[in-house]
Amino acid sequence: KNQVEQSPQSLIILEGKNCTLQCNYTVSPFSNLRWYKQDTGRGPVSLTIMTFSENTKSNGRYTATLDADTKQSSLHITASQLSDSASYICVVRGFSGGYNKLIFGAGTRLAVHP
Amino acid sequence: DGGITQSPKYLFRKEGQNVTLSCEQNLNHDAMYWYRQDPGQGLRLIYYSQIVNDFQKGDIAEGYSVSREKKESFPLTVTSAQKNPTAFYLCASSMEGGRGYTFGSGTRLTVV
Numbered sequence: 001k002n003q004v005e006q007s008p009q010s011l012i013i014l015e016g017k018n019c020t021l022q023c024n025y026t027v028s029p030f031s032n033l034r035w036y037k038q039d040t041g042r043g044p045v046s047l048t049i050m051t052f053s054e055n056t057k058s059n060g061r062y063t064a065t066l067d068a069d070t071k072q073s074s075l076h077i078t079a080s081q082l083s084d085s086a087s088y089i090c091v092v093r094g095f096s097g098g099y100n101k102l103i104f105g106a107g108t109r110l111a112v113h114p
Numbered sequence: 115d116g117g118i119t120q121s122p123k124y125l126f127r128k129e130g131q132n133v134t135l136s137c138e139q140n141l142n143h144d145a146m147y148w149y150r151q152d153p154g155q156g157l158r159l160i161y162y163s164q165i166v167n168d169f170q171k172g173d174i175a176e177g178y179s180v181s182r183e184k185k186e187s188f189p190l191t192v193t194s195a196q197k198n199p200t201a202f203y204l205c206a207s208s209m210e211g212g213r214g215y216t217f218g219s220g221t222r223l224t225v226v
Contacts, residue, residue: 004156009154031212034215036217041202041220041222042219042220043120043204043206043217043218043219043220044157044204044217045217046215089156089157093212099170100211100212101159101172102157102159102212102215103156104156104157104158105156106154106155106156107156
């Protein structure tokens, strides 16, 4: 079954600290992996998109890694800010149910405290 | 500025009523999608449309209906057949092959 699992479910860190969010997937065949940031009550906003051949991609203080062999990805946030408080969603594009689709993880809810 | 607009932001529905959620995009995207988001779960695809006048059921289409009469618009109707409609609904659009995937800001539907 095509699945995307994220850990931890929720995380609390202090402002200025780093953190790493994990994503494991079983989607096959794999097309690409995306990380989104979703503020409460808003739509998700894309942070990174990685294809099979990419190991690392950065977007400011956000760095995503991908290991296509172990089907794992991580999102590292450096020097966290209060505005980083949001849900972070890992999404894998693959072929399922007869069509190409995005398969969403349940997200990690991050709270950054002062 | 190009973007995707959902309205209303909040919607209340009485038991047995149909309601329609609006989604409009000016990104010239061919494909449009509707998702449902519930707490603790990943987004689930309700319907999608890859071209005008054509749409396909997603994973949880029962109790919902859509139309795609214009490229820019993809309204979702939540019918009385949907037994648990309270959720956050997200519309998205993309170019061919999923490039440029963009989400709207969502509509929160509550049954009262």
